[in-house]
Amino acid sequence: MKCGKVREFESELYEEIKRQISRDCGIEITVCRTEVGGVCDDCRKKQAGN
Numbered sequence: 001m002k003c004g005k006v007r008e009f010e011s012e013l014y015e016e017i018k019r020q021i022s023r024d025c026g027i028e029i030t031v032c033r034t035e036v037g038g039v040c041d042d043c044r045k046k047q048a049g050n
C-alpha cells in the first residue's frame with residue numbers, strides 16, 4: 001500500500017482452490033483475480049526507522 005510494489009503469487013493451494021470453485025459452481029474459470037494489500041518489508045523497516 002505504501003510503495004506500490006506488486007508481486008505475483010502462485011501456489012498449489014491456490015490452483016486447488018480454483019479447481020474446487022470451478023467444480024462446485026460448475027463454471028470454467030477464465031479470469032481469476034485476488035487482491036491482497038499491505039505494507040511490504042521495506043516499508044515496514046522505513047516506518048520503524050521514523
Ligand SMILES: [Zn+2]
Nearest residue numbers: 002003040043
Ligand atoms: Zn513497500
